[in-house]
Amino acid sequence: MTPSSPALDGSVQERAAAFLPPGDGPQALVDPTGSPLPSPLAMPADDDLLALHRAMVVGRRFDTQASALTRQGRLAVYPSSRGQEACQVAAALALRPQDWLFPTYRDSVAIVTRGVPPVEVLTLLRGDWHCGYDPYEHRVAPQCTPLATNTLHAVGLAHAARLQGEDRVALVLLGDGATSEGDTHEALNFAAVWGAPVVFLVQNNGYAISVPLAKQTAAPSLAHKGVGYGMRSRLVDGNDAAAVHAVLTEAVAGAAGGDGPTLVEALTYRVEAHTNADDAGRYRDPAEVEAWLAKDPVSRSEAHLRSRGLLDDALAERFAREGEELAAGVRAALEHDVAPDPRELFEHVYAQPTAALLEQRDLLLAELEEEPA
């Protein structure tokens, strides 16, 4: 259980350099107009680029549908990831089936891309009391609301895999704001010390609710923080799906191959407000949003794929149709409110309900029976 650092020998400066994000600024493969950029990163295979694009188109449709349903009162709340699709889908598609994803409340599109049925993803937001899906079925942890706490779960699960001799990587998603929490520090440190096969993807979308990054950190970049832990770090253009996928795939492969953890910072932007309950006009300039819309990850990928002849109208149409089908399924499923069974509230607090819980359940059931229908 020795730390797996790329350069244990050499001077402090040399060691630090080995952990620094390469290059000056975020790595990218495709510019905002869709033109390929020279880069030491390997361009994903054509199939992967198409899979990324398809997932972004479908994911965006899911996201707009969820936002619409929230306005109609079908969902209690929905934190949109519009604008962050490149990170969302790359995180899911960079993983192998046996790997685990540890998402936050913002990462519904990543979970849908991983294969969890959309209706299950929205279960909690519809007003039910549980996370909606079986984490073991798709190897996706419940969406985590207490900020940064999921980073430690990912490290623990990844380390457990190593102890058991299993090839399993954990990828944890967190926001720029969450990097200020103590748990992020503890998780990065534990991961580096243990050499755990874990990938941290910080989606730096510029804001933590209303608080801009400048009030969150004085670090040159969030990726630079990895150096202090002795962890490889990457800074990537978070609206370039090809680049995010390339960086994450490499990080996952490195983790699986025994190279330990990687910290990835992806620069992106949250186009919608924090949630439907938030008023982004109070803290950011519409011009800023406009500027980011010009860097939209989905149109960038589309332009790139078309210029390379990988995408034509027919295929684009098919992806759009898949998105519509998924949205229609979500609408139909959410036509009726969830009807949580009050009995179940007492069932899963412990492996077996305690005597006190059974008494409390019976009390509630008796009350419900007396209630006029």
Add this chain to the structure above:
Amino acid sequence: MAGALNAALADALEQDPRVVVLGEDVGTLGGVFRVTDGLAARFGDRRVVDTPLAESGIVGTAIGMAMGGLVPVVEMQFDAFAYPAFEQVTSHLAKLRNRTRGAVALPVVVRVPYGGGIGGVEHHCDSSEAYYAHTPGLRVVTPATPADAYRMMRQAIACPDPVVLLEPKRRYWSKEAAELTADGPALDEAVVRRPGRDVTLVTYGGTVATALEAADAAVEEGWDVEVVDLRSLSPIDDATLTASVRRTGRAVVVHEAPGSGGLGAEVAQRITERCFHHLEAPVLRVTGFDIPYPPPKLEQHHLPSVDRILDTVARLQWDDQPEPCPAPYGARRA
């Protein structure tokens, strides 16, 4: 008791390859109280892990390990130093089973050396049981004897629910000879430590020995005192508690944690509700004061003492004595 806990950990590590021990100084040093002494040498540093110094990190990674199929037993070095892990314990350890509708079980044991009576300075002597017992989803247990310590540790490790195992520090060095076995009563069962007819002392952990001493001393005063050791603080074994107080008709709850909002209030309420028609007097409490843990030179005044327990027993309206009692801190000497 430290030896019994050590033996329980060793036997669990031996019998179940999924068991791992994590904490600060638990490896080479064997823990500051030596509860993990020799385990790293015997089972290796992959199973007995000296972690970085970070309590939230310890509990948080243990949660992930449990999700990944291991059975982590984590040590918090001292009661008050478990507070950095509070969010992981209350928001995740306690809730993940429920949040996942039973899909994710977290068989994690969080060991917390707790309580005073060892001449420790501040932050080293807290009784933090009420925080944990107030959290649905956790089991909270505390042994008072080496035999219970061994059994309860083994049962806690085997338990599919997360268990906070509070180890009364001042009992660590107790040396009663005991047969160590994992068999016996269930993890949530209380025990009558000493039968008696006149009054029930309800207590747990470090104050069980004090209550037993008080019961012995009470013989001189003509009282036949029963002592119930709760052992499980969540859930509470109402059956044992109720049967005892219905027999004796009087009850005093003893614990060293501050009285306000403490476990004693919970116990007193349960007794009142279930034994009202058997009670000859209000249920009283002897507890620590509502103060931050005092310095070593003053701790004997804070901790429930034999005298304070006897004085409180004396106020249980043996002669229809009408004056109200200065609960919850126990009676003043007459």
